[in-house]
Amino acid sequence: MDELFLQTMQNWMGIFMRRSMSKFRQYMIDNGLSMTQMTSMFLIMHSGSSSISDLAAHLDVSNAAASQLIDRLVQQDLLTRTENPSDRRNKLLELTEKGKTIVAKSMQARQGWLQELAITLDETEKKKIISALEIMNSKAEELAPSTGPICPESL
Amino acid sequence: MDELFLQTMQNWMGIFMRRSMSKFRQYMIDNGLSMTQMTSMFLIMHSGSSSISDLAAHLDVSNAAASQLIDRLVQQDLLTRTENPSDRRNKLLELTEKGKTIVAKSMQARQGWLQELAITLDETEKKKIISALEIMNSKAEELAPSTGPICPESL
DNA sequence: CCAAATAGTTAAGCGTGCTTATATATAAAC
């Protein structure tokens, strides 16, 4: 049973990853963006605004690396970098409309195939899948917390 | 129903990706290897042996880029590059034992959490999950073929 | 046998992403 379970999971894993990541990688290539740049944009979008040292901490890199990375994104009109009025040592980083569009479209590139998959399923199948995924989702929450570097694939 | 399905899938996607990729990324950092290097090693392992232009084609880069990448992996004793006896213009690329170990351990880093998850599930739950995943696996096979760049996440 | 094709190598150049070091402006602490 365990062997079948693991084998089935690994099959799914391969399909899932290929479907999710291939379109996403192509989107990045088409838009001349790297994984590190996309990661930064995701982080900034999720936090609403951010400072350079916040970002550096999340990415686990030096402030100088973060500053230069932000520079390149600002130059591409994907971010704005403004002075923080309550502490002028700080900068506020926010996505531009262009940046927000890029992030939204990249997520659609990554997840769009799920909609195509949903169309092929009837209600019974969907219910079975939802039920199974909910089991896995809740069990996974009980595992030891996941540690390690930030993963743009999960953002 | 569709909304619930997609929402449940996206929740799972987040968990799945974070669990799979975080340990993998940490493994790469710990071993001083990049995603492109790992991708190359996966491709070479899957094909048993490979030539530089094969690899370049799979990676969708120039032969010069592939040659230089291989150089760096050979220097780290992860690959051997030998003359092909049946066509001396060709090189044969093979993983060293050290290289095979690296690949195997990186896959374990990526998939090890599935075993932890399996332990938390009883037989009934596993059967439900297997059944649901098999639905999805077979439906996904019927979708339009996935196109785009090679995805190390799925190798 | 010779010309054309092929596979790989090397060089030079570039962008990205990182590091450490240094400098400046601002805030906090005393």
Next chain:
DNA sequence: GTTTATATATAAGCACGCTTAACTATTTGG
């Protein structure tokens, strides 16, 4: 008010991953 701490920017350096260009050795085709 002055010293210390903080946030960021800039410079220089490096590795990686790519590109094009030029070259060499080998194979194929006529």
